[in-house]
Amino acid sequence: MTFVERPLWNFDHHGSRYAQNWEDLVRELHAMDFPLAWSEANGGYWILGAWAEAKKALEDWEAFSADNDVKHERRGGKGSRIPQHSYPLMLSESDPPFHTARRRIEMPFFTPKALREYGPMIDRFMDEALKGIRAKEEADMLRDVILPITARATFHLVGYRESWSEVAYSVHLVSHTKETDPGYPIEMIQRIQAGFRTMVAERRAEPKDDIASALAQGEVLGQPLSFEEAESMMTALVFGGFDTTTASVINALIWLQDRPEIRRQLLDDPKLLDNAIEEWLRVWPPAQGIGRTVMRDMEIGGRQLRAGERIFIWFAGANRDPAKFPDPETVQLDRPKASDHLAFSGGGHRCLGAPLAKIELRTMIRAVLTRMPDYRIDLDRVTRFPTYGAVAGYLEVPMRPGAIS
Incomplete structure (x- = not known):
């Protein structure tokens, strides 16, 4: 077989x-003969924007490893982040059987029954937020x-009972900085x-109904x-857990701002709103891609x-x-199979929090x-964020609230 020369591309x-x-x-990328190119940035990596091949890669962990094998104890994978981080995220940067066993601990918290309380909870959080700005012109x-609503929902899920604001805004900073950047908040x-x-130590002694307790009591392959x-x-x-959802809500509200007729249609037709959420996620995925190691x-x-070699499975490219x-x-709110997008990744690593994110989006937009x-x-x-390394998000979104009911 004759192979195309490695096509160099200015991409970071x-x-x-x-x-x-x-x-x-x-x-x-899609104007090339095939949407797969090579960048010399960040140590060198492929960028894959073909939907079919991206989906296959996400489903094939043996060929495309998510493992961040920092200590070179397994197959030498370099994780899901490009460039490789010095510490692994034990769930998202692992392969089976460890990934399967770890994921199973968290899965019960994302069932429809477990998430039933979040719609009313988000409505309460929204009520508090709107009361806080009711008298403000801007x-x-x-x-x-x-951001306060998505952060509080995430902290409730985990069981984190400390002040949410300090952690939330630190996470907000991490979303657009690299570990090697001078401003990276490593001490925080x-x-x-x-x-x-x-928290884990406390939950081992006194478990509660939250993810922290499940992790404190959980086992992986027969070991605690x-x-x-x-x-x-x-x-x-x-x-x-929340900067991605925050960005998605803002994207939707910006798009809807000058479309009053579409607003009415979405409020009248819950099914159309659900499909619209999928379409907004397709066109503007908040997490724009994920790294893998070619095995x-x-x-x-x-x-x-x-x-x-490293490969960046580019959700934003595959979704378009x-x-x-x-x-x-083009945003087509009634697009058939809009939910085939890869905004939540795919395969065994498809985002566990996707059902919660959709509840948050639906509730907050309405x-x-x-x-x-x-x-x-x-x-x-x-x-907007100055860089989109982790999330295509926002720093400031000034607005005039107008009348609040």
Whole structure:
């Protein structure tokens, strides 16, 4: 077989160019003979934007490892983050059988029955947030309304009872910085992780009905979950649990701002709102991709991939693959199979929190449209993350609340 030369491409998902022009980059990749290219950034890695091949890769852990084998004890995987982080996230950066056993501990908290309380809870949180801005001419949609709600829901799930705000805004900072960046809040992260370890010790003595207790009491392959594993899994839940949902709500509210007729349709038709949420996630995935390690030599789209190379499975690129989604840049609220998007990843690592995220999106969007119908986001002053390494999120979303019911 004749292989295409490794196509070099100016791409760095941590860079400012990416944050400012990722939609243009999607077009560039899909204009190539096949949407798979090589970047020299971050130690070198492939970028895969073909939906079908991305889905297959996410489902094939033996060929595309998520394991962050920092100590070189297993197959040498370099984790889900590019560049590789010095500490592994024990659930998201592991392969079977460890990943399967660890995931099973958390699964009961994401069933429809377990999540039944979250819609009413989010409505209560929304009521508190709107009371806080009722008298204000200007507020921030992110900091005053959406982020506090998603953060509090995540902390309730985990069982974290300390002040949520300090942790939430530290997570917010981590979402757009690399471990090697000067401003990376490593000391704050270490304090948070120490607090999680304390929680696990407390739950071993006095378990409650929360994920912290399940991790404290859990077993993996016949052995008690270690403090390191439990703390890492809590860190992953908290650090990945709300900035993504926050960004998705803001994306939807910006798009809906000047579409009053569509707002009415969504409020009248819950099924259309559910499909709209899938479509917004497809067009603007908050987590834009995930890293894997290629574990064997293979060919994809005429390119030769070698064992040990990194590959970035680009959700944003795959979600706009015209071979899967016709007219991919257009938001079509009634698009058939909009839920085939990869915004929540795929395979065994598909986001456990996806059902909760959809409840949050549905509840918060309905609440804003019904209780704050005159909101006006100042689009000229909206500030996005300077880089999108982990989340395509926002720093500031100034708005005028208008009348609040």
